Amino acid sequence: xxxxxxxxxxxxxxxxxxxxxxxxxxxxxxxxxxxxxxxxxxxxxxxxxxxxxxxxxxxxxxxxxxxxxxxxxxxxxxxxxxxxxxxxxxxxxxxxxxxxxxxxxxxxxxxxxxxxxxxxxxxxxxxxxxxxxxxxxxxxxxxxxxxxxxxxxxxxxxxxxxxxxxxxxxxxxxxxxxxxxxxxxxxxxxxxxxxxxxxxxxxxxxxxxxxxxxxxxxxxxxxxxxxxxxxxxxxxxxxxxxxxxxxxxxxxxxxxxxxxxxxxxxxxxxxxxxxxxxxxxxxxxxxx
Amino acid sequence: xxxxxxxxxxxxxxxxxxxxxxxxxxxxxxxxxxxxxxxxxxxxxxxxxxxxxxxxxxxxxxxxxxxxxxxxxxxxxxxxxxxxxxxxxxxxxxxxxxxxxxxxxxxxxxxxxxxxxxxxxxxxxxxxxxxxxxxxxxxxxxxxxxxxxxxxxxxxxxxxxxxxxxxxxxxxxxxxxxxxxxxxxxxxxxxxxxxxxxxxxxxxxxxxxxxxxxxxxxxxxxxxxxxxxxxxxxxxxxxxxxxxxxxxxxxxxxxxxxxxxxxxxxxxxxxxxxxxxxxxxxxxxxxxxxxxxxxxxxxxxxxxxxxxxxxxxxxxxxxxxxxxxxxxxxxxxxxx
Numbered sequence: 001x002x003x004x005x006x007x008x009x010x011x012x013x014x015x016x017x018x019x020x021x022x023x024x025x026x027x028x029x030x031x032x033x034x035x036x037x038x039x040x041x042x043x044x045x046x047x048x049x050x051x052x053x054x055x056x057x058x059x060x061x062x063x064x065x066x067x068x069x070x071x072x073x074x075x076x077x078x079x080x081x082x083x084x085x086x087x088x089x090x091x092x093x094x095x096x097x098x099x100x101x102x103x104x105x106x107x108x109x110x111x112x113x114x115x116x117x118x119x120x121x122x123x124x125x126x127x128x129x130x131x132x133x134x135x136x137x138x139x140x141x142x143x144x145x146x147x148x149x150x151x152x153x154x155x156x157x158x159x160x161x162x163x164x165x166x167x168x169x170x171x172x173x174x175x176x177x178x179x180x181x182x183x184x185x186x187x188x189x190x191x192x193x194x195x196x197x198x199x200x201x202x203x204x205x206x207x208x209x210x211x212x213x214x215x216x217x218x219x220x221x222x223x224x225x226x227x228x229x230x231x232x233x234x235x236x237x238x239x240x241x242x243x244x245x246x247x248x249x250x251x252x253x254x255x256x257x258x259x260x261x262x263x264x265x266x267x268x269x270x271x272x273x274x275x276x277x278x279x280x281x282x283x284x285x286x287x288x
Numbered sequence: 289x290x291x292x293x294x295x296x297x298x299x300x301x302x303x304x305x306x307x308x309x310x311x312x313x314x315x316x317x318x319x320x321x322x323x324x325x326x327x328x329x330x331x332x333x334x335x336x337x338x339x340x341x342x343x344x345x346x347x348x349x350x351x352x353x354x355x356x357x358x359x360x361x362x363x364x365x366x367x368x369x370x371x372x373x374x375x376x377x378x379x380x381x382x383x384x385x386x387x388x389x390x391x392x393x394x395x396x397x398x399x400x401x402x403x404x405x406x407x408x409x410x411x412x413x414x415x416x417x418x419x420x421x422x423x424x425x426x427x428x429x430x431x432x433x434x435x436x437x438x439x440x441x442x443x444x445x446x447x448x449x450x451x452x453x454x455x456x457x458x459x460x461x462x463x464x465x466x467x468x469x470x471x472x473x474x475x476x477x478x479x480x481x482x483x484x485x486x487x488x489x490x491x492x493x494x495x496x497x498x499x500x501x502x503x504x505x506x507x508x509x510x511x512x513x514x515x516x517x518x519x520x521x522x523x524x525x526x527x528x529x530x531x532x533x534x535x536x537x538x539x540x541x542x543x544x545x546x547x548x549x550x551x552x553x554x555x556x557x558x559x560x561x562x563x564x565x566x567x568x569x570x571x572x573x574x575x576x577x578x579x580x581x582x583x584x585x586x587x588x589x590x591x592x593x594x595x596x597x598x599x600x601x602x603x604x605x606x607x608x609x610x611x612x613x614x615x616x617x618x619x620x621x622x623x624x
Binding site: 030036084087088091093094095097098099101102103104105106107108109110112113221225228229232262263265266269270272273276277280 | 355361363408411412413414415416418419420422423424426427430431434546547550553554557561587588590591593594595596597598600601602605
C-alpha cells in the first residue's frame with residue numbers, strides 16, 4: 001500500500017514536471033500576453049519528432065537530441081510568431097481560438113502525412129533504463145532523470161526571469177507594454193524571444209516526454225487540455241503557479257488512472273472544473 | 289468579433305435602407321428556404337446528406353445564439369448535442385418510439401443541463417468560460433465513454449427504432465421521411481430563433497456583447513440574460529442531437545467529442561457568426577466540402593480544414609455572409 005502510494009506520487013511528479021516544462025511557455029503567451037494559443041502542443045510535437053528523427057535517422061545520441069529539439073521548436077516558434085501570431089495579439093479570444101485550432105489541425109495532418117499515424121518508438125540509452133532501489137521502493141531511472149532535468153530548467157528559468165536584463169525586460173513588457181516601449185524596450189522583440197523560449201521549452205518537453213506521454217500525430221489535441229489546465233489553474237505572473245498546478249495535475253491524473261481506472265480521465269476534468277470555479281484567477285493568480 | 293458587430297446596422301447602411309428592422313420576410317430569405325425543397329426533388333441521392341446538413345445547421349444556429357449574439361465562446365457546445373442525442377436514442381432503445389415526444393424530451397434534458405452549466409459559464413472571464421465549457425464537454429465525453437453499458441461506449445448506441453411520425457410516415461432507407469421531418473423541425477425552430485433575436489431579449493444580448501460593463505447601468509440583468517440564452521441554446525442543441533439520433537437511428541460517441549465542438553465553431557465562423565443564416569450557410573458549405581474532400585483522403589481534409597480556418601481568421605472576418613455583404617456594398621458603390 002505504502003509502496004503504491006509512493007510509486008503513484010513519484011510517477012505523478014515526473015508526469016507533472018513534464019507538463020510543466022511544456023506548458024510554461026504557454027503560461028507566458030496565454031497568461032501574460034492574453035493570447036489563447038491552443039496550438040502550443042504542436043510545438044511540443046515538433047520537438048518530439050525532431051528528436052526521434054535525429055536519433056533514428058542520424059544516429060544522434062539521446063542526450064544530444066534534447067538541445068536539438070529545443071532549438072528546432074524555438075525556431076519554428078519564432079517563425080510562427082513573426083509571421084502569424086503577432087497579427088492576432090489584439091484580436092478577440094474567438095479569433096485566437098479558431099486560428100490556433102486551425103494550426104493544430106494542420107500540424108496533425110502534416111505529421112500524419114510525414115510520419116504516419118503510429119506511435120513513435122524511442123530507444124533510451126541503457127543508463128537511463130531500469131529501476132533503482134532507494135530505501136523502500138523501486139524508482140524508474142528515466143523518471144528520476146526527468147525530474148532532475150526539469151528541476152534544472154526551472155532554476156535556470158527562474159534565474160533568467162529574475163536576475164537578468166532580459167528577464168526584467170520581459171516582466172516590464174508584460175506588466176505594461178506601453179510604458180515599457182516608452183522606456184526604450186523593444187517590446188515586439190522581447191515578446192518574440194519569449195515566445196521562442198517558450199516554444200523551445202515545449203519542444204524539449206516533447207522530446208523528453210516520448211517515453212511517458214507517447215508521440216503520435218494526435219499529440220497536440222490529446223494533451224491540449226492538460227497544458228491549458230496548467231496555465232489556467234496555475235494562474236499567471238509567476239513560475240511557481242504553473243509548477244504547482246502541473247505537479248497537482250500530474251499526481252491526480254496518475255492517481256486517478258491507477259486507483260479508479262473505471263472513471264479514467266474523468267478525475268482530471270472534474271478537478272479542472274472545480275479548481276476553475278474555486279479559483280477563477282488561478283491558484284497564484286494576480287488579482288486584476 | 290468587431291466586424292460581425294452590428295450586422296443589422298451595417299446591412300441597413302449598406303443597402304441604403306431606411307426601414308427599421310421589422311419581422312417581415314425578405315425575398316432572399318424565402319428563396320433560401322426554397323433551396324432545401326428544391327434539393328429534395330433535384331438530388332434524391334443526397335437526401336441523407338441533406339437532412340444531416342439541416343440538422344447540423346440547426347446545431348450551428350444554437351451555438352450562434354450564445355457565440356454570435358451573446359458573445360460567449362464555448363468549446364463544449366457538443367455536450368448538449370450529445371445529451372439530446374443520447375436522450376432521444378435511449379428513449380427509443382428502451383421502448384419509447386414516438387419521435388416528437390422523444391424530441392421534446394431531448395430538448396428538455398439538454399435545457400436542464402444547460403441551465404445547470406450556465407451558472408458556471410456566466411462567472412469568470414473569456415478564458416475561464418472557454419476552459420469550463422471545454423472541461424464540461426470532455427467530462428461528458430469521458431462519462432459516456434466509460435458508461436458503455438448504457439451508452440454503448442465507443443461502439444455507439446444502435447437499435448434506435450422510431451415509430452411512424454404522427455402515426456403516418458414511416459422512416460425509409462432513402463431518407464425521404466427523415467429529410468422532410470428534419471426540414472420541418474429545423475424550420476419551426478428557426479422561426480422561433482428568428483423571433484427571439486428580434487425580441488427585447490435578443491437586443492439586450494447584443495448590448496451585452498458590445499458592452500457588457502455598460503449594460504447593468506441601464507438596468508439589464510446581465511447574468512440572468514446570459515443564463516437564459518445559454519439554456520435556450522442548449523435546448524436547441526438538444527433538439528439537433530435528438531433529430532440526428534432519430535433520423536440516423538444511431539448515436540455515436542463522437543457527437544460529444546471536442547472535434548465536434550470545434551467543427552461547429554468553424555462552420556459558424558465560416559458562414560458568419562452573429563447572423564441568422566450564418567450557421568445554416570456555414571454548415572451547408574462545410575459539410576459539402578467535407579463530403580467531397582474527405583472522400584479523397586481524410587488527412588487532406590483535416591489539412592484543408594485547418595488551412596481555411598487560418599485564412600478565415602486572418603483575412604475573411606465575418607465569414608461567407610460577411611464577405612457577400614462587403615461585395616454587395618462594393619457593387620453598389622461602383623454603380624453610384
